[in-house]
Amino acid sequence: MTQTHSDYRLSQLDQLEAESIHIFREVAAEFEKPVLMFSGGKDSIVMLRLAEKAFYPAKIPFSILQVDTGLDFPEVMETRDRWVERLGINLVVASIDDAIKNGIIPDAAKISRNRLQIPTLLNAIEENGFTAAFGGGRRDEEKARAKERVYSHRDEFGQWDPKNQRPELWSLYNGRLHEGEHMRIFPISNWTELDVWDYIGREGIEIPSIYFSHQRRVFVRDGMLMSETPLNPTRDGEVVEERTVRFRTCGDITLTGCVESTASTIDEIIEEVAVARKTERGATRGDDRFSEAAMEDRKKEGYF
Amino acid sequence: MATTDMDLLRFATAGSVDDGKSTLIGRLLLDSKAIFEDQLEAVEATSEAKGYDYTDLALLTDGLRSEREQGITIDVAYRYFATPNRKFIIADTPGHVQYTRNMVTGASTADLGLVLVDARQGLTEQSRRHAVILSLLRVPHLVLAVNKMDLVDFDQEVFDKIHRDFTQFATKLNVPDLEVIPISALQGDNVVTRSDNMPWYSGPTLMHHLEHVHVASDRDLIDARFPVQYVVRPKSDEFHDYRGYAGQVAGGVLKPGDEVVVLPSGMTSKISKIDLFDKEITEAFPPMSVTVHLEDDVDVSRGDMIARVNNAPTPSQDIDAMVCWMTTAPLQPRQKLAIKHTTRTGRALVKDIAYRLDVNTLHRDQDTKELAVNEIGRVTLRTTVPLLVDPYSKNRTTGSFILIDEATGVTVGAGMING
Numbered sequence: 001m002t003q004t005h006s007d008y009r010l011s012q013l014d015q016l017e018a019e020s021i022h023i024f025r026e027v028a029a030e031f032e033k034p035v036l037m038f039s040g041g042k043d044s045i046v047m048l049r050l051a052e053k054a055f056y057p058a059k060i061p062f063s064i065l066q067v068d069t070g071l072d073f074p075e076v077m078e079t080r081d082r083w084v085e086r087l088g089i090n091l092v093v094a095s096i097d098d099a100i101k102n103g104i105i106p107d108a109a110k111i112s113r114n115r116l117q118i119p120t121l122l123n124a125i126e127e128n129g130f131t132a133a134f135g136g137g138r139r140d141e142e143k144a145r146a147k148e149r150v151y152s153h154r155d156e157f158g159q160w161d162p163k164n165q166r167p168e169l170w171s172l173y174n175g176r177l178h179e180g181e182h183m184r185i186f187p188i189s190n191w192t193e194l195d196v197w198d199y200i201g202r203e204g205i206e207i208p209s210i211y212f213s214h215q216r217r218v219f220v221r222d223g224m225l226m227s228e229t230p231l232n233p234t235r236d237g238e239v240v241e242e243r244t245v246r247f248r249t250c251g252d253i254t255l256t257g258c259v260e261s262t263a264s265t266i267d268e269i270i271e272e273v274a275v276a277r278k279t280e281r282g283a284t285r286g287d288d289r290f291s292e293a294a295m296e297d298r299k300k301e302g303y304f
Numbered sequence: 305m306a307t308t309d310m311d312l313l314r315f316a317t318a319g320s321v322d323d324g325k326s327t328l329i330g331r332l333l334l335d336s337k338a339i340f341e342d343q344l345e346a347v348e349a350t351s352e353a354k355g356y357d358y359t360d361l362a363l364l365t366d367g368l369r370s371e372r373e374q375g376i377t378i379d380v381a382y383r384y385f386a387t388p389n390r391k392f393i394i395a396d397t398p399g400h401v402q403y404t405r406n407m408v409t410g411a412s413t414a415d416l417g418l419v420l421v422d423a424r425q426g427l428t429e430q431s432r433r434h435a436v437i438l439s440l441l442r443v444p445h446l447v448l449a450v451n452k453m454d455l456v457d458f459d460q461e462v463f464d465k466i467h468r469d470f471t472q473f474a475t476k477l478n479v480p481d482l483e484v485i486p487i488s489a490l491q492g493d494n495v496v497t498r499s500d501n502m503p504w505y506s507g508p509t510l511m512h513h514l515e516h517v518h519v520a521s522d523r524d525l526i527d528a529r530f531p532v533q534y535v536v537r538p539k540s541d542e543f544h545d546y547r548g549y550a551g552q553v554a555g556g557v558l559k560p561g562d563e564v565v566v567l568p569s570g571m572t573s574k575i576s577k578i579d580l581f582d583k584e585i586t587e588a589f590p591p592m593s594v595t596v597h598l599e600d601d602v603d604v605s606r607g608d609m610i611a612r613v614n615n616a617p618t619p620s621q622d623i624d625a626m627v628c629w630m631t632t633a634p635l636q637p638r639q640k641l642a643i644k645h646t647t648r649t650g651r652a653l654v655k656d657i658a659y660r661l662d663v664n665t666l667h668r669d670q671d672t673k674e675l676a677v678n679e680i681g682r683v684t685l686r687t688t689v690p691l692l693v694d695p696y697s698k699n700r701t702t703g704s705f706i707l708i709d710e711a712t713g714v715t716v717g718a719g720m721i722n723g
Contacts, residue, residue, distance in 0.1 A: 008557065008589045009520055012312035012391040021593035022552045025534040029606050029647070053581040054593070057546060058538035139382045146381045165379070166715045167405055167630050169412040171552070172644050172706045176713030190393055192384050198308050 013198060016191055017050065022171060023150060023187040024054040024134075028061050030175045031132040031183070035092070037121070038064040040076035041250035042207050043136030046188060046196050048083055049205050051134075060089050065133070067121050068095040069113045071231050071252045079208040094124035113252050122158040125182055132175070132183045140192045150189050156180035194273055201266035210247045213264040217242050224257030310386065313519055316395040316414035316443065318407050318434045323420040324451045328489035329383060329396060332511065335496045338385035380410045390515050399430055404437065404663065404678040405630040408718055411441040412704070415519045418447045423456045423486070427469050433663045435470075439477035440626060440663075440680065440720065442700055444522045446474075447483045449510060454488040458501040476666055478697070481517070485510050523590045527694070528556030528564075529617065529702050530610040531646035536595055548579060548595035549604055554646065554701035555694075556612070558588040558596065566602055567609045567692045568619045573600040590701075607648035609692040609702075617702055619690035623652070625719040626661070626696075627675065627683040631709065634674040635683070635717065643687055643719075645705040650689035652707065658682040682722070695723030 010018070027034050036051060038044045051060045066080065084091045096116050099105045105119045125133060139146045149168045154160060156178075166174055175183055188196070200207055217228040219238040226232060228240045232254040245258040246269075263269045317325055332338075383394040395410030397403070411417060417438035421431045431448075438446055448470050456462045463486045474482055485494055486505055493499035496511040508516070533551040562575045578588050579595040588594045596610060604610075611617060629635045635654060643652040660672040660681040668682075675681045696703030707717030 007520075008523075008525055008587075009311065010589075010592065011308055012310045013308045015312050015591060018552060018591050018593040022533070025550050025593070026647075029534045054550070055534075055536060056579075056581050057540070057543045058536050059540075140384045143381075146383065147379045162379075167409045167718065168715070169409050169706060169718045170701065170704050171413075172646075172704065174644065174706060174708055174713070174715045176642070176708055178713060190382070190384075192386075192391075194386075195391075202308050 013195060013202070016188075016195060017053075017199070019171070019190065020047075020050045020187040021054040023173070023185065024051050026173055027132050027134070027175070027185050028055070033128070033130050034062040034132040034134065034185070035125070035128070035130040036060075036062060036064045036134040037136070038066045038080065038091075039136070039250060040066070040072065040080045040208060041136065042196055042200060042211060043138065043188060045079075045083065045205060045207055046191070046199055047134055047136050048087065048089075049199075049203055050187060052087060060087060063090040063092050063128075065092045065094060065121075065124060065128075065130070067117045067124070068093050068097070069117060069252050070095070070097050071113050071254050073208065073210055073247075073250060073253055075210045076208045076250050079206060082206060092124065092128060094120050096120045099123060112255070114255055118158075125158070126180075130182060131177060132185050134185045134187060136188060137186045138191050138193070138196075139189050148186065148189070150186050151175060152184040152186065153177075154182050154184055158182070160184075194270065197266065197270045197273055201270065208250060210250065210258075211269065213244055213246045213262050213268075215242055216245050216258065218245060218258065221257075225259065226257055227253055229253055310389055310391050311520070312391050312393070313416060313514060313517070314393045314395065314414050315416040315418055315514065316397060316407070316410040316438070317418045317420070318397050318399045318410070318437075323399065323422055324489045325396075325399070325420050328420065328449070328451065328487070328495065328510075329394060331489055331492060331495050332392075332394075333383065333385050335492075335511070336385040336387055338383075380406050387511070387515055392514065399434065401430075401433065401663075402678060404433075404680070405628060405718075407434070407437050408441060408628045408630075408680075411438050411443050412700075412718065414438075414441070414443045415522060416445040416447065416514070416517060417443040418449060420449050420451050421466060421470075423450050423452045423462055423466065426462075426466050427473065429664045431470075432473060435474065435477060435479070436663045436666065437680075439479055442478065442697060442720075445481045445483075445517050445519070446479050447485060447510070447513060449489075450484065450486045451489050453486045453493060453499075453502065454491050458486075458493075458499070460502070460504045463502075463505070483507065483513050483517075485513065524555040524699050525557055525589060526555075527615055527699065528558055528562070528610075528612045529554040529694070529699060530558060530596060531648070531692075531702070532604055532606055532608045532610065533647045534606060535604070547601075548597050549610065550593070550595045551610075551647070552593045553588050553590045555590060555699050556615075558594075558610075559586060563613045564598070564610050565613050565616050566598075566604050567611060567616060568690050569603065569608070571600075571602040572613055573598040573602050575599075607646075607689075609646065609648075611692075617692045617694045619692055621687045621690050623685040623687060623691060623693065623705075623719070624722045625683055625685070625705070626680060626722065627707070627720075628680045628718045629675040629677055629716065630718065631714060631716040632677050634676050635681075636674045640710070641716065642708040642710050643685070643691070643705055644708065645691045645693065646702060648689065648691060650687050650691070651710075652685040652687045655684045655686050658684065683719070685719075693721050693723075696720035697723075 099120045151173045218225045219240045246261040247258045263272045381396045397407045397410035419434045467484045487494045494509045532549045536548040576597045576599045639654040659668040659670045694702040703721045705719045
């Protein structure tokens with residue numbers, strides 16, 4: 001048997017873990033058909049680990065849902081497949097290409113794939129009858145998220161009404177829904193970027209290799225380092241060169257920038273994060289840069 | 305120290321921009337390096353665009369578009385920062401009376417409450433109200449930060465008078481631990497670094513107090529309470545007979561071998577083992593999320609509570625509680641609502657509203673017929689199922705509940721059980 005702490009002290013990371021596990025169990029108990037939204041990024045991997053612990057030795061009692069933008073990093077997909085295999089969990093893929101083919105969303109070349117994720121996701125939630133969808137959003141990420149509840153209500157159009165949120169007290173979560181509505185659940189709301197990294201390090205769990213330092217052919221666009229890929233042709237004046245980089249977030253390959261870094265272990269990443277002077281989204285996410293309220297606007301429409 | 309070893313302090317702040325609350329939070333975040341360059345740049349750009357000649361740190365915390373447009377905080381915002389030994393979660397709440405429900409929400413999970421007063425104004429109705437709400441929510445530690453000391457020439461007499469006034473007022477409240485600190489959030493006096501301007505003050509700086517206030521002993525480690533959340537039954541070949549009761553420890557220390565009672569059935573058994581993921585542990589205590597196994601094959605399901613045979617909560621269908629009402633349509637006798645208490649959900653009938661508490665004066669208005677939004681009153685309820693309750697003063701988890709409007713599904717009330 002393992003001896004626990006003799007002074008009944010629980011570190012902040014253990015407290016966060018306990019809170020998140022509580023949320024997973026609460027949702028599994030109270031919702032008819034939950035699903036975990038899995039992007040393959042570090043936050044959704046931490047969610048999977050927490051879900052694994054919450055129900056062990058039983059399997060995770062819900063599916064995971066991934067929106068396939070067609071623009072995902074191959075390394076991220078490989079990691080996803082290994083996690084799915086190890087946990088024996090059911091994977092639902094909602095593909096933007098299929099949604100366009102089936103006429104669910106318009107084939108508008110001018111609309112970014114990031115925006116098209118929203119109707120694709122909402123359609124998948126509706127079609128599968130999911131009543132609760134776990135997301136890896138953290139309140140330290142962005143100020144619209146700083147005010148979002150752990151249980152975040154979505155109306156029948158999948159929309160979030162930030163001015164009309166339910167009060168959330170103690171650890172008493174209210175999961176009441178009407179027909180057609182669903183709940184977004186953010187079990188790692190209170191985790192910071194550093195907590196996520198410390199947890200990945202402590203648990204020794206697999207994350208996509210693009211988080212670690214590697215050589216990559218990149219070019220500068222809007223002040224960010226973007227990957228060279230046929231999916232994202234260079235424009236006039238953009239010069240491709242090889243640099244030593246890593247990614248701080250995993251998103252759409254055409255919008256997600258990397259940073260120059262030699263951090264090749266979790267410890268080195270933690271060291272780097274601890275002294276970082278820019279938020280992970282501000283530094284490397286084109287999708288959050290359009291306006292001060294970019295995230296709030298997308299969230300209202302039904303974004304993750 | 306890695307975050308894996310740090311401890312945690314959740315604290316709630318209340319106040320408006322006028323009190324210097326945003327400046328204070330901005331300073332705590334800046335000095336602990338929790339604000340990033342791009343966040344600061346965005347705030348600087350917005351301040352400039354609005355024609356301010358200073359950086360409005362309130363823009364950092366006011367997250368929603370409508371809040372920025374109106375220049376007020378209307379909702380609870382959560383902020384994070386850390387010092388080498390401790391991580392802090394701030395529940396930043398608005399100060400005006402029409403947002404009492406948001407303050408109650410922020411205070412519900414707080415270990416410490418921070419009340420700000422403007423040294424020039426002394427104690428106001430607002431600062432008294434904040435202290436009353438924190439005390440009702442049983443936030444165990446209270447800090448009164450006397451701000452803007454620079455504007456009263458760092459005068460000890462001004463501080464002493466506010467200190468005296470508040471200490472006297474606090475005798476009417478439940479404030480187990482009070483610290484009164486003279487600060488200037490704008491200039492940084494006694495926030496993180498000790499002030500040279502107030503040699504007469506020998507107490508801690510605000511940051512020092514936040515870093516060192518002892519919160520571990522606030523938990524109840526005596527009265528074992530384990531609300532069952534979820535029954536784990538793998539039904540796999542490897543774990544064919546596995547049947548565990550998953551939940552988060554709400555009080556006391558659970559150990560294998562403990563004689564326990566399952567409520568409300570009253571069946572008794574012994575704890576055979578306690579699992580934390582794939583490991584067996586010898587003790588479980590709050591707020592651990594664990595899986596408990598019993599020796600006997602007793603009927604246990606979600607909503608039940610595991611407690612010690614000689615120390616168990618009282619199953620009751622008659623609930624006497626302080627209720628904060630949170631929706632526009634008033635709370636009235638005869639009203640029927642859904643109630644959620646720990647992992648147990650039922651329905652409740654409002655039997656009586658004994659009085660409305662004036663949170664500014666502590667006056668009890670017994671002639672009241674209803675509770676309006678943001679009002680707090682003493683309410684009795686009759687529930688369809690027995691709830692396994694403790695007084696809120698003994699246990700904030702087993703002593704609290706929420707009320708839900710069955711038609712809209714919205715959380716409309718928050719209750720703290722008397723006793």
